[in-house]
Amino acid sequence: MRNSYQLARLFRSPTKITNRIYSRTYQRMSTHKNLLRFDYDAEQIKKQTDALIEKSRKVQDGVAALKEEERTFENVVMELSYEESEFATLESNLTFPGYVSTSKDVRDAASAAEVSISQFGIESGMRLDVYTAVKSIKDKFYNDLQQDQKRLLDRMVLDYERNGLGLDEEKRNKVMELKKELSKLCVDFSKNISEDKTTLLFTEQELDGCSNDFIQSLEKDVDTGKRKVTLKYPEILPVMRNCKVEETRKALDHAKASQCQEVNVSLFEKALKIRDEISKELGYKTHADYILDVRMAKNADTVFKFLNDLRDKLTPGGKQELQVLEKLKGGTIHSWDYNYYTRLLKETEYQVDEDAIKNYFPFENVFNGLLSIIQETFNLKFQEVTNPETWHADVRLFNVFDNDSGDFSGQFYLDLFPREGKYTHFAAFPLQCHYIKKDGSRQYPVSAMVCNFTKPTATAPSLLKHDEVVTLWHEFGHLAHGFTTKSKYGRFSGTSVERDFVEMPSQFMENYCWEKQALERLSSHYETNQPLPNDLIDKMIAAKNVGVALFNLRQLFFALFDMTCHTNPPPINSGELYEKLRLEVSLIPNHKGTNGAAGFGHVMGGYDAGYYGYLYSQVFSADMFxxxxxxxxxxxxxxxxxxxxxxxxxxxKDGLEILKEFLGREPESGAFLQSIGLTK
Known part of the structure; x- marks a missing residue:
């Protein structure tokens, strides 16, 4: 998951709860200790993984062994539901350390556990005997069930049937073999990109405009003395944004546009053919319809309508932005120009200095401001736990309560700063799901936010750039989705929603980072304690939308390319399609003779027929806000x-039903267009 504090100067402590509520909630919390363990060594992880898998297998064996006349909703569907809910939490004890443990042996063991559990998941999803038992419940008792029971049963049956278990043996085996072949194509495609060694050499003069620190960080070629630039984003992006030398940007952009072209185009086009074949065997019109059947959008027609409607509304703004950039350059804007001239426009027209801005965002102030806003707006209370049991001394744990009743809601961990061996990005991890257990009691939800903010020093606190403030709010949106959930079944807990819905609560939270009222509460200069000046806030908000129509048209291009590939019958010439759509949709031409599909990792990395979801969730989260x-x-x-x-x-419930229930109407794109400055 794209699944992160001060009532600022008024209310600094997120733990400031009245004595009455603190006493009551503390007593209630004492009976709700979570099931998480962070003390397993590598050997214990291996042993516990084997035991967990074996226990789950026995539950499935027991369900499969029931005679038809013995089967009930409770001893088939609920037995499997209880087992998968418990499994999900115990799995966290075994796999989560792979992202955060200080021990390499433990990280390696946890990674191995993740592989074993994934393989067991494939095995479980292909059990015809268990599917037969579950399907018999639907055939016999469906009309007698309550709505939430029907939803649980429907999803279980659908999961099995999407694996081919509703087919006869010959077709089922064919689908299984095709999926194995497809999996290998996807692994090879991704591996080719990750192992690509393409490197370009430039003199320091050819990198003019890039910071000296950045240039000095680049490896020097022994033979020529030039600096090496790879196609990895930490190296290529600073050059594309800052380098004054157009030929340098053009050369790098061409290399990126043709990355892995010789090996990955054939893999991608073969994958399109196999996906089409699998979807038809499973009874779907196209691969996109197969994917979207379990998404909020439901079918390809809905996605195309959404994308084309948004394209019509964004294109006039994109053309205007292109004219502004062309005037700034004094010539045609190419793909290697967009990042450079957009950055230049922000600096020259709005004078936004990110280094100066971050002095107003010391982490503790931002975090306390975030908590106070969430407490006030969503009627919650947060209490930091003293001396919690965690995986590292820096990690913090918070309890969450309903503000009115004092009832305990859930917990979240914060792991804020980098360290050796730790996951290097920002993410929210659901660790313990919410569900109603066999005895009628609740298992409460627990999540963790894993971050890599700059550590505080002896002379300054951890200072956040504004985009890091946005990231913090984004990931906290995933946490809130987790620690407030009240789902009856573990498989529907918190962020266990459709993929095109899961980012909405997190992108919803990002909106606060562009509101003057919120920024005043989040900001406090680490030396003067003054909030962000109004004129600086105005500049930040104005600069936010520079080039935004062109940026979103580029996102639309990727989404339309993805959907077109997965709805048209193969064979598909991906190079021709990529070049045609790139110019028509993004308004900026691609390099002739290149095929960017070869480096489009999303379409072979789990986002096939799913790239639209980025825009889908962004548009509808703006509508909610x-x-x-x-x-x-x-x-x-x-x-x-x-x-x-x-x-x-x-x-x-389905994501669209949730969205319409909150809005009281059908969702629409008007609020999104207004938020990016294209309408009033």
Whole structure:
């Protein structure tokens, strides 16, 4: 998951709870210790993984062994549901250390556990005997079930049938072999990109405009003395944004556009053929329809309608932005120019200095501001746990309570700073799902936010760039989706929703980072304690939308390319299609003779027929936030409705149903267009 604090100067402590509520919630919390363990060594992880898999297999064996006349909803469907819910939490004890442990042996063991559990998941999903038992419950008792029971049963049956278990043996085996072949193509495609060694050499003069620190960080070629630049983003992006030498940017952009072209084009086009074949065997019109059947969008027609409607609304703004950039350059804007001239426009027209801005965002102040806003708006209370049991001394643990009742809701961990061997990006990890156990008690949800913010020093606190403030809010959106959930079944807990819905609560949170009222509460200069000046806030908000129509048209291009590839019958000439759509949709031409599909990792890395989801969630999260804009961004009534309707529900309802219930209408794109400055 694209699944992160001060009532600023008024209310610095997120743990400031009245004695009455603190006492009551503390006593309740004492009976709800989570099931997480962070003390396993490598040998214990291996042993516990084997035991967990064996226990799960025995439950499945028991269900499969039931005679038809013995089967009930409770001893088949609920038995499997209880088992998968417990499995999900115990799995976290074994795999999560692979991302955060300080021990390489433990990380390696956890990674191996993840592979074993993944393989067991494939095995479980192909068990015809268990599917037969589950399907018999649907055939016999479906009309007698409650709505939430029907949803659970429907999803179980659908999961099996999407693996081919509803087919006869010959077709089932064919689908299995095709999936194995497809898996290898995807692995090889991704491996080719990750292992690509393409390197370009430039003199320091050819890198003019890049910072001296960046240039000095680049490896020097022994023979020529030139600097090496690879196609990895930490190296290529600073050059594309800052280098004044157009030929340098052009050469790098061409190399990126043709990356792995010789090996990956054939893999991609073969994968398109296999995906089409699998989807037809499973009864779907296209691969896109197969993928979208379990997404919020439901079918390819809905996605194309959404994308083309958005394209019509973005294109006029994109053309205007292109004219501004062309005027700044004094010539045609090419693909290697966009990042450079967009950055130049921001600096010259808006004078936004990120280094100066970050002095107003010391981490603790931002974090306390975030918590206070969430407490106020969504009627929650946070309490930091003293001396918690965690995987590292720097990790913090918070309890979450309902503000009115004092009822315990869940927990979250914060792992904020880099260290050797730790996951290097930002992410929220669901560690313990919420569900109603056999005895009627609740298992409470627990999540972790893993970050890599700059560590505080002896002379300065951890200071966040504004985009890091946005990232913090984004990931906290995933946490909130987790720690507020009240789903009855573990498989629908928190962020266990459709993939094109899962980013909406997190992207919804990002909106606060561009609101003056929120920025005033989040900011406090680490030396003067003054909030961001109004004129600087105005500049930041204005600069936010520089080049935004062109940026989103580029996203639309990728989404339309993805959808077109996965709805048209093969064979497909991906190079011709890529070049045609790139110019028509993004308005900026591609390099002739290149095929960017060869480096488009998303379409072979789990986002096939799914790239539209980035825009889908962005547009509809803006629509949800418009309810707050209308009635007040800290409005408790709207916040309580959002918490109950969107967050607490988890996957117990379809995402579109949740969205319409919160909005009271069909979702639309108007609020998104307004948020990026294309409409008033």
């Amino acid at each position: 418009s309810e707050f804009k209308e009635k007040g961004i800290f409005n408790k009534d709207v916040g309580s409705k959002y918490r109950k309707t969107v967050l607490e529900t988890g996957g117990m």
